[in-house]
Amino acid sequence: MAEAAQTISDHIHKMLDDLTRAERQLALSVLENYPASGLGPLTALAKDADVSVPTVARMVQKLGYKGYPEFQAALREELKAKVKTPIAKHDTWAEAAPSGHILNRFTEAVIENIRLTLGQIDPTAFDHACDLIADVDRHLFIVGGRITHTLAEYLFLHMQVVRPHVTHVQSTSNTWPHYLLNAKEGDVFVIFDVRRYENNTLKLAELAHERGAKIILITDQWRSPVHQLATVCLSNRIVVPSAWDSATTTMLLLETMISSVQTLNWTQTKARIEGLEDMFDQTKLFRKFT
Amino acid sequence: MAEAAQTISDHIHKMLDDLTRAERQLALSVLENYPASGLGPLTALAKDADVSVPTVARMVQKLGYKGYPEFQAALREELKAKVKTPIAKHDTWAEAAPSGHILNRFTEAVIENIRLTLGQIDPTAFDHACDLIADVDRHLFIVGGRITHTLAEYLFLHMQVVRPHVTHVQSTSNTWPHYLLNAKEGDVFVIFDVRRYENNTLKLAELAHERGAKIILITDQWRSPVHQLATVCLSNRIVVPSAWDSATTTMLLLETMISSVQTLNWTQTKARIEGLEDMFDQTKLFRKFT
DNA sequence: ATTGATGTGTGATAAATGTTTCACAATTGT
DNA sequence: ACAATTGTGAAACATTTATCACACATCAAT
Numbered sequence: 001m002a003e004a005a006q007t008i009s010d011h012i013h014k015m016l017d018d019l020t021r022a023e024r025q026l027a028l029s030v031l032e033n034y035p036a037s038g039l040g041p042l043t044a045l046a047k048d049a050d051v052s053v054p055t056v057a058r059m060v061q062k063l064g065y066k067g068y069p070e071f072q073a074a075l076r077e078e079l080k081a082k083v084k085t086p087i088a089k090h091d092t093w094a095e096a097a098p099s100g101h102i103l104n105r106f107t108e109a110v111i112e113n114i115r116l117t118l119g120q121i122d123p124t125a126f127d128h129a130c131d132l133i134a135d136v137d138r139h140l141f142i143v144g145g146r147i148t149h150t151l152a153e154y155l156f157l158h159m160q161v162v163r164p165h166v167t168h169v170q171s172t173s174n175t176w177p178h179y180l181l182n183a184k185e186g187d188v189f190v191i192f193d194v195r196r197y198e199n200n201t202l203k204l205a206e207l208a209h210e211r212g213a214k215i216i217l218i219t220d221q222w223r224s225p226v227h228q229l230a231t232v233c234l235s236n237r238i239v240v241p242s243a244w245d246s247a248t249t250t251m252l253l254l255e256t257m258i259s260s261v262q263t264l265n266w267t268q269t270k271a272r273i274e275g276l277e278d279m280f281d282q283t284k285l286f287r288k289f290t
Numbered sequence: 291m292a293e294a295a296q297t298i299s300d301h302i303h304k305m306l307d308d309l310t311r312a313e314r315q316l317a318l319s320v321l322e323n324y325p326a327s328g329l330g331p332l333t334a335l336a337k338d339a340d341v342s343v344p345t346v347a348r349m350v351q352k353l354g355y356k357g358y359p360e361f362q363a364a365l366r367e368e369l370k371a372k373v374k375t376p377i378a379k380h381d382t383w384a385e386a387a388p389s390g391h392i393l394n395r396f397t398e399a400v401i402e403n404i405r406l407t408l409g410q411i412d413p414t415a416f417d418h419a420c421d422l423i424a425d426v427d428r429h430l431f432i433v434g435g436r437i438t439h440t441l442a443e444y445l446f447l448h449m450q451v452v453r454p455h456v457t458h459v460q461s462t463s464n465t466w467p468h469y470l471l472n473a474k475e476g477d478v479f480v481i482f483d484v485r486r487y488e489n490n491t492l493k494l495a496e497l498a499h500e501r502g503a504k505i506i507l508i509t510d511q512w513r514s515p516v517h518q519l520a521t522v523c524l525s526n527r528i529v530v531p532s533a534w535d536s537a538t539t540t541m542l543l544l545e546t547m548i549s550s551v552q553t554l555n556w557t558q559t560k561a562r563i564e565g566l567e568d569m570f571d572q573t574k575l576f577r578k579f580t
Numbered sequence: 581a582t583t584g585a586t587g588t589g590t591g592a593t594a595a596a597t598g599t600t601t602c603a604c605a606a607t608t609g610t
Numbered sequence: 611a612c613a614a615t616t617g618t619g620a621a622a623c624a625t626t627t628a629t630c631a632c633a634c635a636t637c638a639a640t
Contacts, residue, residue, distance in 0.1 A: 020586085020587060020588085021587075021588085021636095022587075022588060022589090023587095033370045033373060034373070035369075036366045036367075036369040036370040036373065037366075037370075039329045039362075039366055039369075040362075040363070040366055041625080041626060041627090042626065042627060042628095043625090043626070043627090051588085051589085052588065052589045052590075053589090053590095053627085053628090054588080054589080054590095054628085054629075054630095055587095055588070055589080056627095057627075057628060057629080067627075067628075068626085068627065068628085069597085069626090069627080072329075072330075073330070076326045076327075076329055076330055077326075079325075079326040079329075079369075080323050080326040080327075083323070083324070083326070093404070093405065093408035093409070094408045094409070094411050094413055094416075095408075095409055096411070096412060096413050097411075097413035097416075101413055102546055102549055102550045102553070103408060103411065103413060103416060103546055104408075106542070106545065106546040106549055107404065107408055107542065107546070110404075110542055110545075111401065111404070114383070114397065114400075114401070115383065116321075116322070118383035118384045118393060118394075118397055119383070119384070119385055120299075120303065120321065121384050121386070121387075121393065122386060123384055123386050123387035123391055123393060126387075126393060146447075147444075147447060150440045150441075150443050150444045150447070151440075153440050153443075154437075154440045154537065157436075157437060157440070158534065221318055222314070222318075223306075228307075240545065240549065241549065242545065242548065242549035242552065243549075243552050243559065243563060244448065244545075244548070244549075244552075246545055247444065247541060247545065248538060248541045248542045248545055251537060251538045251541045252396070252397065252400055252538045255396065255400075255530065255532065255534075255536050255537065255538055256392055256393055256396040256397070258532065258534070259392055259396055259530070259531065259532035259533075259534075260392045262532065262533050262534075263392070269533065273533060310614085310615060310616085311608095311615075311616085312615075312616060312617085313615095331597080331598060331599090332598065332599065332600095333597090333598070333599090341616080341617085342616065342617045342618075343599085343600090343617090343618095344600085344601080344602095344616080344617075344618090345615095345616070345617080347599075347600060347601080348616095357599070357600075358598085358599065358600090359598090359599080359625085
């Protein structure tokens with residue numbers, strides 16, 4: 001086997017001197033568009049480098065691999081590792097804890113979730129969702145399920161500050177049909193639904209959709225069935241080393257959305273926040289600092 | 291052939307709706323380790339995604355390729371092109387969005403918060419907190435404030451599954467003195483308090499402390515005044531480009547704690563989760579999948 | 581120039597591996 | 611109970627890989 005510590009391309013560079021002319025020509029061709037060319041069939045590589053098939057086979061073994069497939073596997077491994085951003089393979093996050101400690105394992109998983117979630121998000125769709133939520137001419141309904149209702153409430157709390165006409169609906173409660181009576185065309189529903197997807201939520205979404213409301217769905221990577229009715233669907237990776245799924249990534253997306261909406265409605269928000277601050281000062285519910 | 295203008299991963303995303311369950315599962319797995327996993331043998335991919343070999347063959351054709359090798363060739367082409375473009379611009383999280391987009395700015399700030407928070411955490415204190423929370427001989431009180439009560443509730447929801455004797459107290463409500471009557475020496479209070487720190491929360495903490503209860507405080511980097519009474523104090527960075535503070539880091543810490551407690555009480559938790567699943571199945575409130 | 585050692589390409593081929601497809605059973609949701 | 615989806619096992623098929631023998635080229639040393 002080849003050494004582990006370094007990349008394969010480094011390894012090839014080091015070996016360059018020990019290679020013969022044709023082999024060197026081949027090696028340089030591999031490095032030319034690395035690593036793509038090494039991932040194709042041996043024959044193609046040989047033709048590409050303008051060397052013969054046995055030369056490839058010989059060189060690969062000279063590099064220390066048992067065969068071409070093993071070489072390819074190594075390249076794939078390296079590629080896999082490379083795609084993860086440098087920050088993601090920060091092996092220990094809690095430096096004082098061993099790398100196997102749950103603090104590090106969990107954090108690593110969440111960072112990976114964030115990377116994958118953000119990597120696949122469509123900024124246009126995201127912006128569109130924010131525009132809809134920021135539009136005060138539309139009534140805003142926020143719908144959460146059994147677990148997600150905490151996230152829904154978090155959004156609700158902030159939207160209350162940013163704009164009027166916000167309603168928090170719990171899909172698990174019996175009261176939601178009443179809210180729906182008030183929903184009219186063009187209104188916006190932000191619906192949270194992660195596995196296990198809730199039948200109530202789906203029904204609510206269907207009714208909302210029938211009434212011509214826009215639906216913004218916040219779900220997981222497997223996507224709630226609601227997504228077929230949704231104007232915008234934002235999906236999150238939620239898998240972590242735990243018996244439950246993680247809401248952290250969703251929280252991040254949510255807060256980003258809040259921040260964005262807040263900016264869109266800034267003049268309104270500013271006035272409302274100041275009003276709130278005054279009230280806090282008067283009620284002395286909060287302390288100013290420390 | 292697949293369209294050229296976009297990346298294959300985009301294309302897969304677009305097709306997600308037209309795919310069946312197993313195919314979607316496979317597609318998501320391909321995106322998980324993109325593009326490395328798609329460059330290995332078909333058999334390996336199938337095993338990786340936990341689907342059958344024919345499923346892979348079917349999906350690849352559904353995506354518009356003549357066969358798996360053609361699909362691989364397309365992936366290689368894309369990889370080749372990607373490496374060529376000016377220095378990997380992987381400093382952005384949402385690749386499709388400009389680096390100044392709120393999605394990237396916000397995420398970057400949160401990652402930095404996580405890094406700083408985890409970097410300064412004391413694993414021993416953390417473990418101690420988890421032990422206290424997992425101890426079923428102690429009654430567990432969970433206390434949240436105006437904003438943080440959503441986090442408190444999130445913890446409460448999970449602790450309800452993991453163990454008995456859990457109470458959720460809202461410091462802003464008028465009912466909390468009643469709960470306190472039941473608190474006895476050795477009981478545990480998990481208290482959330484971030485700026486602006488709430489007077490009610492502090493009073494509640496004082497009373498709990500007088501009664502000999504242990505206090506686990508979850509706060510921000512400036513630390514709530516409650517920390518003088520706390521047995522364990524976990525502080526989080528919460529600053530983001532927004533008018534409000536971020537709860538994402540706190541959520542991460544919370545979920546890590548939940549995961550850890552869950553492991554400590556695993557035999558109990560397992561039985562309780564299974565009971566819960568049965569109940570869900572019976573009430574048909576939730577759908578099994580997709 | 582001749583020699584011999586080394587490296588390289590050719591073409592063929594056997595073996596291995598990977599791919600595609602089939603019929604059928606099992607499962608799942610409607 | 612029906613239709614759609616999926617997995618199983620197997621077989622047929624295609625491709626790829628690893629080698630071989632051999633011819634040819636190169637080059638350094640005699």
